[in-house]
Amino acid sequence: MDKAIGFSLPVMAAGLLAGCMPSPMQSTVGSIPTVQAPAQQPAFSPASPVVVQNLWKPDAPARKWRHIVLHHTASSAGSVESVHEAHIDRGWDGIGYHFLIGNGKGMGDGEIQSTFRWREQIHGAHAKSPNNEYNEYGIGICLVGNFEETDPSDAQLASVKRLVSVLKHEYQLTESQVIAHRDVKATACPGKKFPIGEISRSSVFAGQSGTYVTELPAAFQIVTVERSNLR
Numbered sequence: 001m002d003k004a005i006g007f008s009l010p011v012m013a014a015g016l017l018a019g020c021m022p023s024p025m026q027s028t029v030g031s032i033p034t035v036q037a038p039a040q041q042p043a044f045s046p047a048s049p050v051v052v053q054n055l056w057k058p059d060a061p062a063r064k065w066r067h068i069v070l071h072h073t074a075s076s077a078g079s080v081e082s083v084h085e086a087h088i089d090r091g092w093d094g095i096g097y098h099f100l101i102g103n104g105k106g107m108g109d110g111e112i113q114s115t116f117r118w119r120e121q122i123h124g125a126h127a128k129s130p131n132n133e134y135n136e137y138g139i140g141i142c143l144v145g146n147f148e149e150t151d152p153s154d155a156q157l158a159s160v161k162r163l164v165s166v167l168k169h170e171y172q173l174t175e176s177q178v179i180a181h182r183d184v185k186a187t188a189c190p191g192k193k194f195p196i197g198e199i200s201r202s203s204v205f206a207g208q209s210g211t212y213v214t215e216l217p218a219a220f221q222i223v224t225v226e227r228s229n230l231r
């Protein structure tokens with residue numbers, strides 16, 4: 001049993017099901033437009049079963065995903081915006097990952113954000129290999145932090161397990177298809193303290209009704225940075 005999936009409440013999911021999702025607010029960080037869900041959360045009854053909802057399901061047709069590749073930023077702080085800027089400085093067309101999970105410094109602790117790569121279902125720029133298999137068909141998930149030195153926070157672990165379990169379910173991926181960046185190339189990423197086995201085994205589980213249920217993040221943002229023109 002995966003205890004991290006068992007204890008917190010899917011408050012946002014209850015809000016979605018109840019039709020009381022507040023409308024998004026627009027905000028701007030530097031020149032990058034973002035859309036944030038308000039902090040206020042709807043009431044939730046712990047007894048309510050929640051049918052699996054892939055909150056991250058993009059409008060674009062699904063790419064043929066074959067892998068999920070986990071990373072760390074190797075920094076103590078970070079956000080979608082800061083990583084986006086850093087990757088543009090490398091000459092890329094924006095943040096190379098499909099998802100970023102914050103650690104409370106730059107983004108909320110355990111907060112999951114998707115990027116334009118996910119919304120548009122385009123290739124990543126996070127796991128270079130000779131045939132480019134992992135950038136072409138790998139969903140790149142990065143956690144903010146340096147896990148050579150510190151452990152991911154409990155909130156980050158709970159969030160990455162939720163995200164991985166939903167993605168595995170949605171795209172019929174198995175445990176062996178959830179890998180660490182270091183499995184693709186010579187790198188320490190995502191760090192020796194990153195519990196890749198525990199995360200790759202994450203799964204949604206059948207609820208009383210027989211439908212799949214999962215815990216969903218209490219805080220998340222729909223959103224994020226837009227693709228930049230290459231320069």
Ligand SMILES: [Zn+2]
Nearest residue numbers: 071072181189
């Ligand atoms: Zn990496």
